[in-house]
Amino acid sequence: MKNASELAKDVKLTPAEKGDPVAAQSDEQRRISEYWSRWAGEYEAYQAQRREAEGESSVWEGIWSAGLPQPPSQVLDLGTGSGAVAFLLAGMGHRVTGIDLAEGMLAEARRRSGYSANPMFGFGDAAGPQFDDAAFDALTARYVLWTLRKPDQALAEWLRILKPGGVLVAVDSLWFPEGLIAHEHEEDHSGARGQDFRRAYQGQEQDLPLAEAGSIGAFADRIRAAGFAEVTAEELPELKEADQEYGVAPGHRVQMQYRIRAVKPIS
Structure with missing residues (x-):
């Protein structure tokens, strides 16, 4: 197995002089990052509970494998959180790097990984990932599109x-x-976490247009307009069924989720 420095070389990490994601965070983004850090423990506790549910891993493996290249591929998991997708994809044979701006989330991911080289986790901005051109075979983003500030630039x-x-x-x-x-x-966001959510996101609607999207087509249209091709959006009824059986995270409702897939044109 390759060590962390070798893996970093593989994914062509951009030199630090090209930008510092800590300094680059706006006050608005910092509020969001701090919110997710504060609630990282609760978030990961729910993830751990769902990992124990019968068939949960196989459902997610099917969702990702249907869209990704055959392993081993070099994958960047954007907004990795506590690493749920990164760990799953690494277990499927991919070489995975996960980045996030929430230090609390990264701490949970690293605690679980024991600082292994695959998946590897680093502090980084999903809206402005600091990697060289053409560094990855695939990008994954679970529950990240909605919270992208200025999504056109990010895409x-x-x-x-x-x-x-x-x-x-x-x-x-x-x-x-x-x-x-x-x-x-x-009602959905009651209690301390709901109040904290409102403090973090209040006034940010203009920079987070996908948060209030009324159709999944709005996501697909943004991705297509950014230059991606073969954009598809598919319902994931298997996730809705699992949520109905095992329950959803605090502050959420059972609802349809979608897999959105797109390809970078070859020329």
């Missing part, structure tokens, strides 16, 4: 770091069609 960066013919596979949903901080969500 242009995603296209840049993909190899020609490389794929983007995202799983997301229409989480806040009535409005990101709408009164209708009071």
Whole structure:
């Protein structure tokens, strides 16, 4: 197995002088990152609970394998959180790097990994990943598209770091069609975490247009406009069935989720 430095060389990590993601964070993004860090323990506790559910891993393996190249592929998991997707893909034989701006989430991922080389985790911005051009065979993003600030710029960066013919596979949903901080969500986001969510996201609707998308086509249209080809969006009823059986994370509802897949054109 390759060590962390060899893996970093493989994915062509961009030199530090090209930018510092800590300094580059806006006050608005810092509020979001700090929110996810504060609730990382609760988030990972739910992830751990679902990992124990019968058939959970096989459901997710099927979702990702249907969209990704055959392993081993070099994969960047954008907004990796506590590493749920990164660990799964590494177990399927891919070489995976996960990045996130929430230090609390990365701490949970590293605790679980024991600082192994695959998956490897690093502090990085999903909206502005600091990697060389054409560094990855595939990008994954689970529940990340909705929280991308200025998604058009982010998607242009995603296209840049993909190899020609490389794929983007995202799983997301229409989480806040009535409005990101709408009164209708009071019941769904009650208690301390709900109040913290509103503090983190209040006033950011303009920079987070996909958070309030009313159709999955809005996601596909943005990705297509960024220069991706072969963009598809498919319902994932198997996830909805699993959520109905095992329950959803605090502050969420059982609803349809989608796999969005797109390809970087070869020429």
